[in-house]
Amino acid sequence: MSSERRRLWSRVALAGPVVFVCAALVMCGGALWLPKGPAQIDNVVLPIVLFPAIWAGLFFYACLDRRLGRAWGVVSALALAHAALIAAHLLQPGAFA
Amino acid sequence: MIRLSQERAKTLLAIHGWSAVFLGLLLYAVILTGVASVFATEIGDWSSPLPARVEDPFPPGTDGMIRGLAETVDPAFHEELFFFPRAGNRLYAFFHAHETGEDGTPRERGVAAEFDPSSGAMIKRVEGTGDDIEAQDDANALAHFMVDLHVRLHLPHPWGLLLTGVLGLAMLVAAVTGFVVHRHLIRELFTLRRRGDRLLTARDTHVIAGTWNLPFAFVLAFTGSYFSFGSAFGIPAMAMVAFGGDQERMIETVIGNPPATDETPAVMGDLDAMIADARERSGAQVGFVQVQHWGRADALVTMFMDYREGKLLGPNYVYGGANGGFRYTKPSLGLTDSTGSALFSLMSPLHFGNFAGVFSKAVWFALGFAGAYVSITGLLLWTTRRQAQRGWRHLAAATHAVGYGLPLGLVLAAWAYFGGRALGFDVNTAMMSTFLMTLAASCAVAWRVEALATARRGLLGATGLALIALPVLRMTSGGPGWADAFGTGLQTLVAFDIVVVLGGLFCLWTLRRVPQPATAPLAADDELDEAART
Structure with a gap:
């Protein structure tokens, strides 16, 4: 496979499944760091309502960043940070009390 | 004019085209059924009226x-x-x-x-x-058939919702990239070259409809993908992270009405009085009523009011169920106003277009129809340009089969509904089997007929005739005739019949157009490519 073709498939993988998983993790993780707001619900409601915007932002960034490695780095870092946040919350005793 | 580097413009043009090629037909199906679903309430009223017009669904009593x-x-x-x-x-x-x-x-x-x-x-x-x-x-089955096809393509939960969610994201991408790749937006809003190359005219019509429709397409795509992903995956995933997987608890928390505290049996307050009070407070009609814990001391009655004139949102009132006393006004979510509740509440009116009655629905119908037109003409332009190549010929046939077969399938599903109900069949089975058989027949026509233009004429002509005959079938299968409808105040039934017949005549009228040549010049898409280069 030529390097051009490899780059194309790498970008397709990043902008497709990887960005989707990252957007899902950002949505779920958002519940843990977004302010709750006056009704105590914004941290849960806003990430669900804004999921299409989170996904679209990440998708266009992954498609348009000229440096593919950097795009992988940014998206992966965002996904891993939120995954770690979610894991830390789930492992915390009495997290859902 | 939006300035982009040549490389980025090319990337966006490629995303615009290929996202449409891969998902365009399904997207067209979702948009077209969404257009029908705008009038789901009216379809229900038309297909299953009561013997006389009901002015107030929540009367005293x-x-x-x-x-x-x-x-x-x-x-x-x-x-x-x-x-x-x-x-x-x-x-x-x-x-x-x-x-x-x-x-x-x-x-x-x-x-x-x-x-x-x-x-x-x-x-x-x-x-x-x-x-x-x-x-x-059965009364709502026809409207529900259209809505279910729109919402989840009749696929099992959660796969249908996930698929339509992905289609919504694809539409979002097409809307955003469409905005960017059509670099001369203002000029393209008004450019229609009628003389000369027919494909160029078709391309101009696609661009004009698409350009005018861009903001609306964006809103529909955003709200649509939110609705699909929200219920299929957003709520369960969020419940897993924030509520240990307990979706009930999450919904209770988000809605905000306090949970049960008093199980003592109690006689319920007068619902008629509560309905009258809610109408007086809001000046609006009641849309939906929820009662929690009927017959208990902690019962709560929540009245969700319809939109007031000039407002995008209706108020919600909470009453104590046991004594019928007014408790508080609440937003859709939570007990006090919040950004989350405001955004959540805006999603429905923006997606369904039902905030100003039939007028806003008609606008949403027209814009949705333009969206369906853009998606199918985009595919036709793409495949016409490439139909000399073997692989693309199949996509051209599929585009004709779905593009013209789907409307026919929907109309014949309505035939199956009226016929099935009159003959005592299960209407859901009758509609689904008729719909699938029509799609299969449309595929057979599109692939077997030598010239796709002939397939188009056949399918569109059949749709027109089926629409014109639909009111007759409605009446002969037990529905009220026009004289009875006028006599019982069901004039909207007659109006809907006329709209259906006009739809049929419109289909037949479009047949007068001469189809595009089989080997079309490449000017149209080349021009689009040129837009990316300049």
Whole structure:
């Protein structure tokens, strides 16, 4: 496979499944760091309502960043940070009390 | 004009084209059925009217109907009650309890009944899960068929919702990239070259419809993908992270009404008085009523009001169920105003276009129709340009089969509904089998007929004739004729019949157009490519 073709498939993988998983993790993780707001619900409601915007932002960034490695780095870092946040919350005793 | 580097413009153009090629046909199906679903309420009223027009689905006496039903229902189902108007303004009430289904998703089980609000008579009573009850709901079946096709393409939960969610994201991408790749936006809003190259005219029509439609397409795509992903995956995933997987608790928390605290039996307050009070407070009509814990001291009655004139949102009022006293006004979510609740509340009116009655629905219908037109003409332009190549010829045939076969399938599903109901068949099975057979026949026509233009003429002509004959079938299968409709105040039935016939005549009128040549010049798409280069 030529390097051009490899780059194309790498970008397709990043902008497709990887960005989707990252957007899902950002949505779920958002519940843990977004302010709750006056009704105590914004941290849960806003990430669900804004999921299409989170996904679209990440998708266009992954498609348009000229440096593919950097795009992988940014998206992966965002996904891993939120995954770690979610894991830390789930492992915390009495997290859902 | 939006300035982009040549490389980025090319990338966006490629994303615009290929996202349409891969998902365009499914997207077209979702948009077209969405266009029909804008008038789902009216389709229900038209297909299953009550014997006489019902002015008020919550008349004085609603309390008696609901109370009478409650006495015959297992108290286990008193956990929650919904009542709201459905096809023909029937008053539909559903006493139910919550349980977890075999697939682990929450569901409702209980007793549902339909009333004729004019007489207070119970028309139908059904028991089972929410899905069981819906499957036996003949009055709303035609509207539900269209809506279900739009919402989840009749695929099982959650796969259908996930697919339509992905389609919504694809539409979002097409809208954003369309905005960027059409670099001369203002000029393109008004450019239609009628003389000369027919493909160029077709390309201009696609661009004009698409350009005018861009903001609306963006709104629909955003709200549509939110609705699909929100219920299929957003709520369960969020419940997993923030509520240990307890979706019920998450919904209770987000909605904001406090949970049960007092199980002491209590006589329910007068629902008629609560409805009258809510109308007086809001100046709006009641849209939907929820009662939590019927017959208990901690019962709560929440009235969700329709949109007031000039407003995008309706108020919600909460009453103490046991004494009927007004408690508080609440936003859709939570107990006080919040950004989350405001954004959540905006999603429905923006997606359904139902905030200003028939007028806003007509606008949403027209814009949605333009969206369906853009998606199908985009595919036709793409495949016409490449139809000399073997692989693309199949996509051209598929585009014709779905593009012209889907409307025919929807109209014939309506035929199956009226026919099946008159003959005593299960209307859901009749509609689904007719719809699938029509799609299969359309595919056969598109692939077997030598010239795709002939397939187009055949399918479009059949759709036109089927639409024109539909009101006749409605009347001959037990629906009221025009004289009866006028006599009983059901003039909207006649209006809908006329709209259906006009739709059929429009299909036949479009047949007068000469189809595009089989080997079309490449000018149209080349021009689009040129837009990316300049």
